[in-house]
Amino acid sequence: MIKILANDGIDPIGKKMLEDAGFFVDTNNIPQDELPEKLKNYDAITVRSATKVRKALIDATPNLKLIGRGGVGVDNIDVDYAKEKGIGVYNTPASSSLSVAELVFASLFGAVRFLPDSNRKMPVDGGTKFNDLKKAYAKGVELRGKTLGIVGFGRIGREVAKIAIGVGMDVLAYDLFDFNPELDLVLGGGTTVKVAVKKSTLDEIITTADFITLHTPFIDKALFGAEELAKTKKGVGLVNISRGGLIDELALVDALNSGQVSFAALDVFDNEPTPRAEILTHPKISLTPHIGAATNEAQERIGVELASLIIEHFKKA
Numbered sequence: 001m002i003k004i005l006a007n008d009g010i011d012p013i014g015k016k017m018l019e020d021a022g023f024f025v026d027t028n029n030i031p032q033d034e035l036p037e038k039l040k041n042y043d044a045i046t047v048r049s050a051t052k053v054r055k056a057l058i059d060a061t062p063n064l065k066l067i068g069r070g071g072v073g074v075d076n077i078d079v080d081y082a083k084e085k086g087i088g089v090y091n092t093p094a095s096s097s098l099s100v101a102e103l104v105f106a107s108l109f110g111a112v113r114f115l116p117d118s119n120r121k122m123p124v125d126g127g128t129k130f131n132d133l134k135k136a137y138a139k140g141v142e143l144r145g146k147t148l149g150i151v152g153f154g155r156i157g158r159e160v161a162k163i164a165i166g167v168g169m170d171v172l173a174y175d176l177f178d179f180n181p182e183l184d185l186v187l188g189g190g191t192t193v194k195v196a197v198k199k200s201t202l203d204e205i206i207t208t209a210d211f212i213t214l215h216t217p218f219i220d221k222a223l224f225g226a227e228e229l230a231k232t233k234k235g236v237g238l239v240n241i242s243r244g245g246l247i248d249e250l251a252l253v254d255a256l257n258s259g260q261v262s263f264a265a266l267d268v269f270d271n272e273p274t275p276r277a278e279i280l281t282h283p284k285i286s287l288t289p290h291i292g293a294a295t296n297e298a299q300e301r302i303g304v305e306l307a308s309l310i311i312e313h314f315k316k317a
């Protein structure tokens with residue numbers, strides 16, 4: 001029987017699909033340092049972003065035939081090395097786009113209405129000071145009519161754009177690769193309308209957008225360092241729900257302190273799972289712990305897609 005270790009878990013529907021197809025699925029989480037020994041007993045491993053499947057682990061587990069990533073980013077896996085060794089590597093790039101895009105807007109709406117501040121301060125300063133707090137927080141802004149710059153216009157960037165257009169924002173989009181600026185916006189009742197974003201340069205987004213959201217992988221350096229942050233429109237709001245490292249965290253803290261950047265909403269960090277204290281405690285940063293894909297719907301789609309890929313792989317083998 002083929003044994004699969006779902007080390008970062010798998011949705012119950014995906015698990016059942018695998019079991020119905022005759023696989024044994026173990027959802028116990030084995031600590032990273034025990035994997036070189038214990039993974040030897042399995043034919044396949046599935047991971048999210050927590051478990052790392054690096055060269056040393058691959059070398060220690062010669063029986064491994066498949067690595068499944070339930071999600072988009074494969075930066076926690078030595079993909080080329082695994083493939084060289086004949087191991088199948090699969091991810092589920094489309095399943096979580098909408099959930100990530102919705103978290104962008106949860107973060108954006110929250111930040112422009114100071115929800116993170118309220119949640120931090122109300123339990124401490126509430127009670128009789130309630131009215132003072134209300135006045136201090138009351139100067140939020142609306143998103144309608146503001147310009148959103150989307151850096152990275154792949155599956156997630158496109159979902160973000162659809163919501164932004166629905167909200168009434170002007171959308172500037174940039175990608176390293178050419179792209180179709182047209183989108184199908186599905187309205188309530190199933191009506192679909194064609195909408196379009198404005199193709200822009202990165203510089204145009206940096207210098208003119210009211211809010212900027214990042215949807216690219218991390219390649220080798222921050223896209224937003226001190227130089228880029230200094231060129232942004234004064235008071236810009238930044239959202240990073242893609243990969244830690246895309247915004248230089250120390251430069252960001254400086255830009256927040258000077259008021260150049262009014263807020264940042266971060267779901268990803270340089271040092272996951274233990275971000276630096278300056279980021280965790282900054283009053284103008286809205287924090288979420290890498291939960292872009294953490295919805296029932298996304299995890300179910302991911303589990304089903306991953307199970308289908310695994311079943312297909314072993315059918316062919």
Ligand SMILES: O=C(O)[C@H](O)COP(=O)(O)O
Pocket residue numbers: 048049050070071072073074096242290291292293294
């Ligand atoms: O690359 C991804 O799919 C996201 O970062 C989600 O990561 P997660 O599976 O750990 O939630």
